[in-house]
Amino acid sequence: MVRGKIRSLSVRDVRFPTSREQHGSDAMHTDPDYSAAYVIIETDTADGLKGYGLTFTLGKGTEVVVCAIDALSTHVVGRDLKEIVSNFRGFYRQLTSDGQLRWIGPEKGVIHLATSAVLNAVWDLWAKQEGKPLWKLLVDMDPKQLVSCIDFRYITDALTEDEAYEILKNGKQGQKKREEQMLKQGYPAYTTSCAWLGYTDEHLSELCTKALKEGWTRFKVKVGADLSDDIRRCKLIREIIGPNNLMMLDANQRWDVQEAIEWVTKLAAFQPLWIEEPTSPDDILGHATISRALASLGIGVATGEQCHNKVMFKQFLQAKALQYLQIDSCRLGSVNENLSVMLMAKKFEIPVCPHAGGVGLCELVQHLILFDYICVSGSLENRMCEYVDHLHEHFKYPVVIKNAAYAVPQEPGYSTEMKEESVRQYQFPSGQVWKELNSEQQGKLG
């Protein structure tokens, strides 16, 4: 059972030099060093359990998020864990509504990424104390308690507490069967590993061919930098994967509204299921315009990885501005805020297809989408979870993919814990890896 007082919160800046091989490259993020602000909380209990939490970053700026986590830690250290989870809504509100800190948000950007990392650690610890993987902690929870974790401020015009409760109560029907199904077959995934923007056609062909052999049937392609490149790459991939497999496009916010419509129309021949992040992540009305324009081509709009909070998601749903909703485990305020978004998606009948990849995003979000299927949506139609084959080796309990599906995690916790050796090696700038890169660079310059 949940126990102990939080004695300390520490945070590390962990960066992987992924930019060297163009992993993760897209039309807007050309040289990401996949990174994380990594939180560890410890209690005064003798069980030795620690909570690990993280938020994903792209290298530079991780130190800013670390600084924000330090600022939030005053709300966490000294608190009783039981007290936190028995009024989780109140604790969430406290973190997000600090009278001084909220000015630098509110609930967006750096401070919200920090909130996410801190709360992810709390959820990890809670699940570990209960001896359950996070998805199972959620699945076993009473609808009343689930609802009590959600701060409904600013979303009651779309979803009231009573409506949320009703959805969760109804979700109990058939829950057992869906849980067994998941344990047997896992949650369906798609791969983004084959077609990063920085890859050559040859590399791309190789990876697609290999992925097909491994059983993948859904493929995401990065687009948006150059139209003729996009046409060539989409054609190539459609030829390799054939007419029946799924192809999704991702522009990573490269276009203005009209430009998005024109560009994607020229790629319609390759029958993409969706266009992801066609324009600014803040442009709800722009996404609605694009959705309307592409509907007749059978192409949906997907977005969410940079949608900064539930108020934005609420409007995306109200405005019919997306047809696939991509939650993110580390940009929204952890499980609490993701619960509210999954419930709104259910009410608006929009499928949730989580964003993953980065550092640890697959590890975390698999828990959320399992809960979504078992207790909220009850459907796999038009649903799948992103998978990227990067950096899993640094996690203590890495995701397991079988037959292009996420195998259900069994270990207690939120799968957030990284290997201590990895954290030590990749800590920025003092870790061995960065020391070596630094002296290498000095050598080149000198």
Place this chain on the structure above:
Amino acid sequence: MVRGKIRSLSVRDVRFPTSREQHGSDAMHTDPDYSAAYVIIETDTADGLKGYGLTFTLGKGTEVVVCAIDALSTHVVGRDLKEIVSNFRGFYRQLTSDGQLRWIGPEKGVIHLATSAVLNAVWDLWAKQEGKPLWKLLVDMDPKQLVSCIDFRYITDALTEDEAYEILKNGKQGQKKREEQMLKQGYPAYTTSCAWLGYTDEHLSELCTKALKEGWTRFKVKVGADLSDDIRRCKLIREIIGPNNLMMLDANQRWDVQEAIEWVTKLAAFQPLWIEEPTSPDDILGHATISRALASLGIGVATGEQCHNKVMFKQFLQAKALQYLQIDSCRLGSVNENLSVMLMAKKFEIPVCPHAGGVGLCELVQHLILFDYICVSGSLENRMCEYVDHLHEHFKYPVVIKNAAYAVPQEPGYSTEMKEESVRQYQFPSGQVWKELNSEQQGKLG
């Protein structure tokens, strides 16, 4: 003429202990310590001119913004100032679209506040080198050059570069006359100093009565914590100021959408001109709903001080979600982004009524609203600039209010420079003021 290479960028964390007297208290920010992340840039020229820039914060979290400014400084130090201002759009894009840093925004929250502080310093330096106050630098600028300072990414569906140019070209008509008018009578202001939420009725009555004697005719009242308090306070103020003066309400994001409509309806008897920030600053569609509901009561919706970028303002305009647009000199990306918002407001025929107060916001934004009147809107109808009587004594060129209007600033620059002595005294945590407060507190605890 513009000259020199930027040799250094330094930043200080300056905090004023305003929470001790409930100055600045509202329904969501109950204990703000008005603060600033304060940037100083120096060049390699012999003229000794420095650029000062700031962004406003509420105490805690200022160190996070300082950290973000440090992260941005690599894009600034070593750059030629002429090169920057001759492609200001490009420089703006570079700061806001760094492939790694944009993940922790993009263009919102901490990293955008940091961008604002840095660019405010660049504009201050540029104006000083030209020997003009910033408003005059802008007024004298060719429309082509003004437009070249704006990054139109993500707003072309609302305002194209050609349209912006046309507006500015048309704005040249009568410009001379409006400039002379401003020099003579100043820009109309309203006061927020009389009715902070933490003030007693007695204090509030005293301040209103005094302000009336000083010539103020427009008063803002903080509301949203308790309805019966609000009714009592609004009644009191309306009695003091009489039926012909203006009263505006400000809820600082306290309500959900439906709650806002119901609450404000109950205050309609006191004939407020607008309700400011009725709900989440991110809730464009919510503001639109509130706008529609209150229109028949003759109450408009005002918002903007926490509207995080031009993409959000674009949608507020497209959705008819505000009737008074409140730009902020330190939350938007400095002059560059504010230009784009003022031009969009002109196109959508919505009056700009800037947010001010805090630390230095009055000093900065007076330049923008002067430019707006002289070169963009050409109208004073339904327009006024917020004024709060706080902390001006710490600025080298503080605002001057005459007859409830901003007197036009004459000194070269953006009025951003603080007194060196103030910065030294209030630097956090090492300044004398904070050392004393700290030992005082230690004494109380001990």
